[in-house]
Amino acid sequence: MLNTPMDGFTLNPATRYWPGQFFPGALAQMEILRRANLYRPRWFVVPDDFNQPIPPYGTLEYQIKVGPASYLWGYRFVNLGPPPEREELAPADIYIQITDSCTGIGLFSEFVNGSASALYQTAPQRRGAQFPYLLPQPRLILEPGLVNVEMSSTSAEEVTCQLTLLFAEPCSIVDERGSRRSI
C-alpha cells in the first residue's frame, strides 16, 4: 500500500475528498508529481514588483523563465486597493492569459476574467472554495522554459494586482563526487 504523500494538501484539513468534486479530482491528477523525489515547488509572482500597477485600459506583459521540464500546476490571483490598507478588491476588470512559449498554446482559449482565479469571495456560493486553483492536469513546460503572462485591465483606474503561478521544478542529482547526472 502506498504511503500518503506528506505535503500541504494532505495536511490541509479543509480539503474534502468528496467524489465528483473538482479539487480532489485535480489533486489526484497531481499524484505522481506529489510523490516524485526530484521536483521542488517554485512560485512565481507576476508582476514581481508589487508597485508596478497596470495603467488604465492597459495591458501588462510579462515573461517568466522556469527550468525546462517544470510543471505548472496551479495559480491564484489577487487585486488589491491603494496603500496603506491594500484591501482586497473584486477583480472583475482584469483579464488574464498565460501562454507556454514552447508550444504557443494558451492556458485559456481567450483572456479569462480575474474573478475566475481570485480569493475575493463575497457571494455565499463561492465561500469555502479551495485555493490555489489547480489545473485539471499539471502542464509540462518544455525548453526554453518560458511562460508569457498577459494581464489586461478594462478599468479607468490604475490596478495593483498579483498573479501567483505555482510550478514544480525538476532538480538535477548531484552524486557523492559532486558531478551531476540526469534522472
Place this chain on the structure above:
Amino acid sequence: MANPRMSVPLVPSFALSAPQIIPPNRYDRELERDNGIFRQIVALGGLKTLCCPTARNWDKPPYLVMPEDARQFQVIDSIALPNPGDPEQVVTQMIVPVGYAGVITSVVNYWTGAGFIDGSGDLVWRIKVGPVYARDFGEILTALGSLTSPCTLFRGGLRLRTFQRVQYLFSHSALSGLAGGRIVCGFLGWFYPTS
C-alpha cells in the same frame, strides 16, 4: 529571474546530522518518460503540426503579406457625437468569420466637427478585441487618419483569431465643450483562412 536547472541539495533540512541523498523514485522516472514524449513531439514539429496536419504552411506570414485567398475588409461607420458624459458607445464592430484569422492593418477615427485638440481627453476612442482592449489602443486620445488616408499599423498590425469580436468604442468626456458633428471609426485589413 534567471533560473537554470538547479543543482539542489539532496539533504533535507531536518536531517543535517545524517545527510542522505534522495534518489529518484519511480514517479520521477514516470515524469521523465512524460517529458521524453513531449520532447519527441517538439522534435517532430510540435503539437500544432501533429494535431493539425491540414494547417496551411505559408511562404510568408499571412498577417504580414496578404495571401491570395484572403478576404479584405473595410468596416467603417459613424455615430452622432454623444452628449458629454454619456456612457461609452460602440461606433462599429465586426466578428472574425469562423475558419478565418485576421489582421487589422489600418485604423481610422476622427470627429467631423471643429475645435477638438488632440490629446485633450475630450474625445476618447478604444479598440476592444475579445474581452480586452488591444495593446496600446485602450485609450486613444488623438484622431487617427482619415477615410482617404487611414492610419497604418506597422510591424504586423493587430492580429485576430477566429470568431473574435472587435469593437471600436467611443466616449465623450463630461468636461468637454464640444458639440455637433459625427464620430467616424473604421478598421481595414484582411481575413485569411486558417486551414
